[in-house]
Amino acid sequence: MPTSGALPTVALDGLGKRPFGLYLHVPFCATRCGYCDFNTYLGAELGGGALQAGYADMALAELRFARSVLGQACPQVDTVFVGGGTPTLLPAADLARLLSAVRAEFGLAPEAEVTTEANPDSVDERCLAELRQAGFTRVSFGMQSAVPSVLRVLDRTHTAGRPQQAAKEAFSAGFEQVSLDLIYGAPGESDDDWRASLEAALITGPTHVSAYSLIVEDGTRLGRQVARGLLPAPDDDVLADRYLLAEQALSDLGWYEVSNWGEPCRHNLGYWRGADWWGVGPGAHSHVGGMRWWNVRHPQAYADRLAAGHSPGAGREQLGAEDRRVERILLEVRLRDGLPLRLLHAAGLAAAVRHVEGGLLEPEAHAAGRAVLTLRGRLLADAVVRDLVD
Numbered sequence: 001m002p003t004s005g006a007l008p009t010v011a012l013d014g015l016g017k018r019p020f021g022l023y024l025h026v027p028f029c030a031t032r033c034g035y036c037d038f039n040t041y042l043g044a045e046l047g048g049g050a051l052q053a054g055y056a057d058m059a060l061a062e063l064r065f066a067r068s069v070l071g072q073a074c075p076q077v078d079t080v081f082v083g084g085g086t087p088t089l090l091p092a093a094d095l096a097r098l099l100s101a102v103r104a105e106f107g108l109a110p111e112a113e114v115t116t117e118a119n120p121d122s123v124d125e126r127c128l129a130e131l132r133q134a135g136f137t138r139v140s141f142g143m144q145s146a147v148p149s150v151l152r153v154l155d156r157t158h159t160a161g162r163p164q165q166a167a168k169e170a171f172s173a174g175f176e177q178v179s180l181d182l183i184y185g186a187p188g189e190s191d192d193d194w195r196a197s198l199e200a201a202l203i204t205g206p207t208h209v210s211a212y213s214l215i216v217e218d219g220t221r222l223g224r225q226v227a228r229g230l231l232p233a234p235d236d237d238v239l240a241d242r243y244l245l246a247e248q249a250l251s252d253l254g255w256y257e258v259s260n261w262g263e264p265c266r267h268n269l270g271y272w273r274g275a276d277w278w279g280v281g282p283g284a285h286s287h288v289g290g291m292r293w294w295n296v297r298h299p300q301a302y303a304d305r306l307a308a309g310h311s312p313g314a315g316r317e318q319l320g321a322e323d324r325r326v327e328r329i330l331l332e333v334r335l336r337d338g339l340p341l342r343l344l345h346a347a348g349l350a351a352a353v354r355h356v357e358g359g360l361l362e363p364e365a366h367a368a369g370r371a372v373l374t375l376r377g378r379l380l381a382d383a384v385v386r387d388l389v390d
Contacts, residue, residue, distance in 0.1 A: 001293060005069045005311030008318070011289035016075035021270045022066075022106070024059055024080070024098060025281030026087040027299055028052045030122070034155040034221035035183075035214060039283035039297050040085045055299070056094035060101050061306040062280045067105040069311075070278075070288075076107040079267035082116040092127045096134035103135075113137055113177075113266045120166040121158040128166075128173040138177040138265070139170045140208075145183065146200035147193040153186045153231075155221070160200075167204040177263055179208035184242040185234040186214050187226075194242050198249040208262035209253060211246040213239045240379050247375060258334045258378050272331040274324065282312075290319045329389050334381060338365055338372030344388055351387035360384055 029040045067074060080102055082095060095116060102108065115138040116131060123131075128139070143163035145151050151160065163180060170178045180201045184194050201209055214234050216226050225231045246261075253261040257272065270277055279286040283297040293316030296302050305312045319327070325343055332339035344352060352371050355361040360377035361384070377384055 001311055001313035001316050003310040005065065005313060007069060007288060007291055011291035011318075012070070012073045014289055015070065015073045015276060019078045019266075019270050019273075019275040020075045021079040021081065021267050021275065021277040022063075022077050022102060023267070023277055023279040023281075023284055023286075024082045024087075025279065025284040026055065026059075026082060026084040026090060027282050028055070028084065028089050029086050030089060030119075031155065031157055032221075034153075034225070035217065037217040037220050038085065041299060052089065054303075056090060056097055058299075058303050058306055059098055059280050062312060063098070063101050063105050065306065065311065066278045066280065074106060076109040076112075077102055078109045078112055079270060080108075080112065080114045081265075081267040084117055086119050086122050087116050088118040088122040088127065088131075092130035092134070095131060095136070099135050108135075115140060115177075115179075115265065115267060117142065118166070119158060120162040123166060123169075125169045125173065128170050128175070132173045132175055137175065138179065139175050140179040140181060140210075140265075141166055141170075143180045143182055143197075143201060145186070145189070145193070146197040147189070150186050150189050150193055150197075153188055154183065164200055164204045167206060171204075177207045178204070179210065179262070179265070180204075180206050181210045181212070182246075183212050183214050184246065185239045187231040187234075191241065191245065194245055195249070198246060202249065206262065208260070208265065209250055210260050211243070211250070212259050213243070243379060244375075247378075254336075255378075256336045258373070258381055269335075272335055274328060274331070290324060292317055292319060326389050330385055333371060333373065333385055333388060336372070338362075338370045341366070341369050341371055344371070345390065347390035348388045351384075351390065355384055355387065 027040050029042060032042060087095060099114060114136045116136055117140045120141050141163050144154055144156055146160050148160050167178050167180065182197055182201060216223050216233055226233050250261040255261045256264045276288045277286060282299045282302040283295055285294045293313045295312040296314045302312045328343055329339060341349060341352060352361060352366060356363050356366045360374055360380055362372040362374055365372035371388065373381060
């Protein structure tokens with residue numbers, strides 16, 4: 001990764017003809033959830049230029065750096081997504097400053113989608129009102145479960161009813177879109193627990209719900225507990241049953257991606273459809289015109305590079321035509337619209353026919369030249385993808 005961060009002309013060609021998003025990673029958490037392997041840090045782990053209190057200034061420096069790298073080709077921003085970590089551990093004024101800098105450096109497109117993630121216990125009515133006034137249009141709460149015992153297993157700090165109350169407060173503050181994230185398959189969770197979580201999520205009328213199966217990642221506290229036999233690993237058959245319960249409960253919202261129902265998150269659609277985005281923050285990933293790069297992971301190293309006027313990038317790669325074709329298949333098959341069959345080679349086309357016959361792909365969509373998963377196909381999406389990329 002050159003210290004200048006300069007992108008080749010081939011990557012900049014077409015910039016602005018595709019949706020352009022900004023991702024801002026806030027790597028701080030009050031506690032670390034046992035299942036999480038994201039690039040996050042507790043305040044006590046850091047010091048010097050990496051302090052949480054000064055993080056907004058670091059992110060502002062990368063925003064200005066990004067603007068200089070993209071130069072005259074720089075488009076307006078269609079979507080902004082502030083993720084983490086727990087972005088709302090920063091004062092609302094800091095998040096407002098970041099969004100103001102996006103407007104000043106890039107400009108926000110009309111009707112831009114501006115999202116922040118939040119833990120339900122890291123916001124209150126005043127904070128949400130300040131964020132809405134600053135221009136945030138969407139908030140995504142990490143609910144995970146409505147059952148106290150499941151929340152304890154997942155090391156979540158909020159009380160069982162707090163996500164629903166936070167969602168109500170967000171609507172009252174004027175947010176146009178409110179999303180709730182759920183996790184199913186935690187050790188000790190029952191079918192009734194999962195039904196209760198789905199019902200609790202829906203009672204506030206969210207515009208969007210995400211439901212993800214628990215994945216036990218190596219290196220996490222949960223991973224070590226499972227490896228030592230202290231907790232059971234999620235059972236694939238149980239996870240499939242829980243997904244079917246989610247589809248039943250959330251069907252009125254309508255699925256648009258295998259794990260997501262409701263009004264689509266346009267920022268995430270940009271990822272799944274190969275749009276352009278710049279990722280700001282330690283460990284953040286970016287993609288512009290087939291060039292993909294990623295920042296150094298530790299906040300101190302990130303701060304040091306920006307202070308020196310250098311790119312915080314740790315490395316990058318230019319995706320070739322075949323790489324991009326395979327990635328389109330991997331990602332677009334998960335979407336309700338599916339993917340065009342013209343992306344498939346002969347073996348993939350033959351596999352698509354078999355999966356239509358086997359009930360994993362919709363026959364009507366296939367006849368119209370697209371591969372679209374059926375409900376059963378969503379349960380077996382990884383296996384379908386493996387066949388289609390051949």
